[in-house]
Amino acid sequence: MSSLANKQILLGVTGGIAAYKSADLVRRLQDAGASVQVVMTPAAQEFITPLTMQALSGYPVHTQLLDPEAEAGMGHIQLARWADLVLIAPATADFMARLSQGMGNDLLTSICLATAAPIALVPAMNQGMWRNAATQANLDILIDRKIHIFGPADGGQACGDIGPGRMLEPLQIIALTSQLFTTGSLAGKKVVITAGPTREAIDPVRYISNYSSGKMGYALVQAAIEAGAQTVLISGPTQLAKPARAKCIDVTTAEEMYAASLQEAQDCDLFIAAAAVADYRPTELAPQKLKKGDSESITLTLIKNPDIVASVAALERKPFTVGFAAESEQLINYARAKLERKNLDLVIANNIAENHIGFNSDDNAVTVIDKNSTVEISQRSKQQLARELIACFAQKLASQL
Secondary structure, three states, rough: OOOHOOOOOEEOOOOOOOOOHHHHHHHHHOOOOOOEEEOOOHHHHHHHOHHHHHHHHOOEEOOOOOOOOHHHHHHHHHHHOOOOOOEEEEEOHHHHHHHOOOOOOOOHHHHHHHOHHHHHHHHOOOOOHHHOOOHHHHHHHHHHOEEOOOOEEEEOOOOOOOOEEEOOOOOHHHHHHHHOOOOOOOOOOEEEEEOEEEEEEEEEEEEEEEOOOHHHHHOOOOOHHHHOEEEEEEEOOOOOOOOOEEEEEEEHHHHHHHHHHHHHHHOOEEEEOOOOOOEEEEOOOOOOOOOOOOOOOOOOOOOOOOHHHHHHHOOOOOOOEHHHHHOOOOOOHHHHHHHHHOOEEEEEEEOOOOOOOOOOOEEEEEEOOOOOOOEEEEEEHHHHHHHHHHHHHHHHHHOOO
């Protein structure tokens, strides 16, 4: 169950008697490490109250498509971006029919249309409704659209019938949900990822740094772990918890990160330079705190730091090397120039002029650039984005073998 650690699960509850199991499912998801927000359809609220789900999840329960308390009144967009997975349990025949037709006439269907996250349905209905040709046709459409279907189980039903249509038990749902985040696409590979800022000391209390939070790099580490990689995190100073299943190397300065990176890159298959490394450092470290004095200005002489990603890309046994380009103008031109100048395999470019994404934000939007193509990935959570990027890197790496 550790694969649900730090995952953000949006649980949709539709109107069936099995909705009572959803309360237990919230607890089980939390026990597995996930954060859970709940969306309820009007029919679901006839079976179990929003207050119950709010008390269990610790979040307000969402029931309205147009939320006056949400940014711009578009709560469905915010929730669609928040989720690492949209899990609908129970999923009724009516909900499956509406989703298969692309309807967005309530909050839950609108989220499903808007999200970039995977969607999983846990059907629950009368055995006759499940076997009905219309339900089976809708099921085929949903499967064709890559929506995951968990169940249903076979057995006794609330109406007294016996047959397929029972909602799976919460522990079964947890096991299947966990499998969605474990791809194995990098099994047997060593992946080294740098993350966070570096700090270049001026004196014992001052340093040069930047606004990087490390969130993107740490999300990539988690995604690489889920993909089965032997994962190494080389991290500058952050406030983030270290991933449990990665080898973690803490550094402070660019020179320390450079040394650790070259050491770990010697036998790695994929190197991802997500850290925001300071380009320059002071030529001298003052041994004592610099005093303000009477001068209106102070002059620092800076020297260039070693280029970590270019040095890795220049190794005799070069790993598949991915760089990041944070630019405020001419995003594509500057990123492509970096790709060519540093002999990289891929560059992930993001526009730091967009102040609602990137540094310190939980969301990001990037452009993936290689020698032959440019692919834009729209705004989504860094966790979602990290899984898409790792899948991309794994595919590119496999194509080189």
